[in-house]
Amino acid sequence: xxxxxxxxxxxxxxxxxxxxxxxxxxxxxxxxxxxxxxxxxxxxxxxxxxxxxxxxxxxxxxxxxxxxxxxxxxxxxxxxxxxxxxxxxxxxxxxxxxxxxxxxxxxxxxxxxxxxxxxxxxxxxxxxxxxxxxxxxxxxxxxxxxxxxxxxxxxxxxxxxxxxxxxxxxxxxxxxxxxxxxxxxxxxxxxxxxxxxxxxxxxxxxxxxxxxxxxxxxxxxxxxxxxxxxxxxxxxxxxxxxxxxxxxxxxxxxxxxxxxxxxxxxxxxxxxxxxxxxxxxxxxxxxxxxxxxxxxxxxxxxxxxxxxxxxxxxxxxxxxxxxxxxxxxxxxxxxxxxxxxxxxxxxxxxxxxxxxxxxxxxxxxxxxxxxxxxxxxxxxxxxxxxxxxxxxxxxxxxxxxxxxxxxxxxxxxxxxxxxxxxxxxxxxxxxxxxxxxxxxxxxxxxxx
Ligand SMILES: [Zn+2]
Numbered sequence: 001x002x003x004x005x006x007x008x009x010x011x012x013x014x015x016x017x018x019x020x021x022x023x024x025x026x027x028x029x030x031x032x033x034x035x036x037x038x039x040x041x042x043x044x045x046x047x048x049x050x051x052x053x054x055x056x057x058x059x060x061x062x063x064x065x066x067x068x069x070x071x072x073x074x075x076x077x078x079x080x081x082x083x084x085x086x087x088x089x090x091x092x093x094x095x096x097x098x099x100x101x102x103x104x105x106x107x108x109x110x111x112x113x114x115x116x117x118x119x120x121x122x123x124x125x126x127x128x129x130x131x132x133x134x135x136x137x138x139x140x141x142x143x144x145x146x147x148x149x150x151x152x153x154x155x156x157x158x159x160x161x162x163x164x165x166x167x168x169x170x171x172x173x174x175x176x177x178x179x180x181x182x183x184x185x186x187x188x189x190x191x192x193x194x195x196x197x198x199x200x201x202x203x204x205x206x207x208x209x210x211x212x213x214x215x216x217x218x219x220x221x222x223x224x225x226x227x228x229x230x231x232x233x234x235x236x237x238x239x240x241x242x243x244x245x246x247x248x249x250x251x252x253x254x255x256x257x258x259x260x261x262x263x264x265x266x267x268x269x270x271x272x273x274x275x276x277x278x279x280x281x282x283x284x285x286x287x288x289x290x291x292x293x294x295x296x297x298x299x300x301x302x303x304x305x306x307x308x309x310x311x312x313x314x315x316x317x318x319x320x321x322x323x324x325x326x327x328x329x330x331x332x333x334x335x336x337x338x339x340x341x342x343x344x345x346x347x348x349x350x351x352x353x354x355x356x357x358x359x360x361x362x363x364x365x366x367x368x369x370x371x372x373x374x375x376x377x378x379x380x381x382x383x384x385x386x387x388x389x390x391x392x393x394x395x396x397x398x399x400x401x402x403x404x405x406x407x408x409x410x411x412x413x414x415x416x417x418x419x420x421x422x423x424x425x426x427x428x429x430x431x432x433x434x435x436x437x438x439x440x441x442x443x444x445x446x447x448x
Contacts, residue, residue, distance in 0.1 A: 010090075011072075011083060012048030015055050019120040020047055020101045020128070037100040042093030045086070046101075049094060050128070050143075054121045059145055065091060065109075065138030077317045077383050078188075095132075095141060102130045110134035119145065127218070146190075146218065158195055159318075159384035159433060165199070168389055171309030172200040175249075175273040178266065178303055180310040182288035185281045188315035192385065193254070193279050194220060196311060200250075200277070208243050209252035210236065210261070217254045224248075228257070236261040244268060253278035259296040266302035276306075284421060285310040285390035286413055290404040304400045310390040314421065316434045316442050317380035323351040323372040324379075324432070337426050348432045350379030384433045388421045 020037075024030040037043055049072075053061050058074035070091025072083040086094065099106040102115030112133045119126040125148040132141045155165045171179055181196045183189040200207070202222035209223050213230030228239040236257035243251065244264065251265040256278055268274035282288035288310050293300040326346040334341060353369060361367040371377035392400070393416035399409060410420065425439050 010045075010048075010086070011052055012045050012086075012094075015048055015052035016121060017044070017047035018051040018054060018126075020050065020098075021118045021120070022101050022103060023116050023118060024103070033100065033103070037097050040093060040097050040100070042090070042095065042097040045090055045094040046097040050119050050145075051121055053143075054119065054124070054126065054145065061143040061145070063091065063095065063139075063141040063143075064135075065095075065140070067137065070094075076378075077380060078315065079317070095139075098130055098141075098143075099132070102128070104130070104132070109139045124148075148218070155195055155199055158192070159428065160387050161427070164387060164389050167391065168196070168309060168311060169199055171391065172196070172277070174308055175275060176269055176306060177308035178269055178276040178278070178306045179308055180278055180280050180285075180288045180292070182280045182282040182285065182310065183313045183315075184283050188313065188383070188385070189279065189281060190218075191315070192311070192313050194218070197223065197252070197277065205249035206246075207250045207252055208246065208248040209254060210239060210243065210257070210265075211254055212257070215255075223252055237264065240264045248274070250275045250277060255279060256292075256296065259298045262296050262299040263302070266299045266306065269306045270302045282312065284406070284410075285312040285388050285418075286409045287406055288312060289390070289392070289396075289400055290406060290409060293400055294404050300401060304397045307392050307397065307400075310392070312388045312390075312421065314386045314425070314442055315383050316386060316425075316428070316438050318382045318384040319348055319350055319432065319434055319438075320372060320375035320379055320381040322374040322381075324348045324435075325351050326432075337429070338423065339426065339430060344430045346432075347429060347436070349435045349437065351377075352379065353377055380438070384428065386421060386425045386428050388419065388424050390418050393417070 022030050022033045024033065053074055056074055056076060058076050060075035062073040064071040065088065067088070069085040069088055071085045073080050074083060096106040099115070101117045104113045104115040112131070114129065114131045116127060116129050119128045127146045127148065129144040130141065132139060155168070156162070171177065181193050183192060197220055207223040209217065209225050211217050211225055211227055213227040213232050216227070217225065219225070226239055226243055228234045228236045237260045240261045241264065251268065251274065253276065256262050265276050269276050280288045280291060282291050289307065292303050326348050329344065329347045331341060334344065351372065353371065356368070359366065359368050375381040390413055392413065396409065396412050396416055399412050403409065414420070425443070428434050429436055429439060
């Protein structure tokens with residue numbers, strides 16, 4: 001390590017370190033992995049860096065190893081941010097510790113490896129997933145941090161309007177129905193799934209979920225998981241038959257394995273007053289419906305007759321309440337957004353720090369503006385969901401079995417009172433929760 005670096009305080013030294021624990025049931029085996037890991041010089045770096053990432057509200061950490069350094073990035077509120085790099089030596093030591101605790105091979109810097117462990121800071125627990133892969137210049141490591149406690153507890157906290165919450169709850173709590181929860185891949189579908197399921201009344205009804213054994217979901221209170229594949233030796237269609245015998249009220253599908261399995265569950269909604277709740281990746285609620293009918297043709301008829309509600313969502317950054325800046329929207333902008341004149345007095349945008357030469361007082365003397373302490377001058381703090389809720393009417397249901405044309409289906413849905421994501425997004429801006437810049441960024445992003 002160059003002498004200069006020894007003097008400087010490194011980021012990993014500034015945070016409350018995380019406690020990292022291997023996912024091993026046998027306590028003595030777990031202990032011996034930990035003892036070995038703690039002996040390494042990278043243990044303090046690893047726990048400090050993970051602790052710092054958690055304190056910074058990072059959901060992902062990327063380490064890029066090149067010949068001389070280990071570059072670090074955090075993803076916070078869906079945006080990547082660069083941090084000061086570690087020296088290669090310190091970065092290597094850190095990675096050895098992380099791989100040991102995730103039960104991976106530290107000596108292998110080339111193959112794709114994936115492992116997990118638990119991370120804990122104070123009382124907050126996280127599931128840490130580490131993926132590493134050799135690259136031309138060294139190695140790339142992606143760490144995902146999933147909070148055990150889902151950050152948004154209620155739909156309102158996630159930004160859903162009250163009327164929509166009522167409508168969605170009603171759908172979730174009705175028999176003989178199917179409900180889809182959707183969003184484009186990587187757009188916060190997991191958070192929404194948890195929040196949405198939590199809105200259902202699971203105390204008086206029996207919820208049973210069907211999951212692949214090797215991709216278990218994070219547990220949700222009062223949902224009993226059932227596993228197929230892996231060591232169970234069960235095909236999903238066999239598992240669903242066993243589940244039907246237990247006569248649950250709700251079949252929960254975090255992912256749909258195949259048409260026959262879905263059909264068996266859908267058949268129960270149509271004939272035995274049961275419910276199906278499924279998670280689907282799609283760009284819109286209408287697309288989610290079309291996708292089910294196209295991919296699972298045998299189930300399509302039951303689905304079209306029972307579909308009660310389809311939720312779709314985008315997650316955007318929430319404007320920082322402490323530093324957001326109000327402005328009077330010009331009439332032309334309101335017209336463009338479809339907001340009637342006189343309805344909204346002001347809109348908000350993120351605070352942008354002016355260049356240093358413009359940070360002057362009335363006399364032109366330099367007067368640096370202190371960065372906002374709430375958001376560290378990012379202008380945004382936390383996230384907010386934009387939701388569309390499709391409650392298909394008779395015409396939409398009938399059309400679903402005849403066409404999968406998204407444009408045509410959307411027109412029919414709109415004629416039956418459906419309000420799409422774009423107009424919901426404008427409402428979110430009108431409520432001062434996010435900015436037009438942020439909408440442009442998210443809606444221009446890649447699709448599912
Ligand atoms: Zn701020």
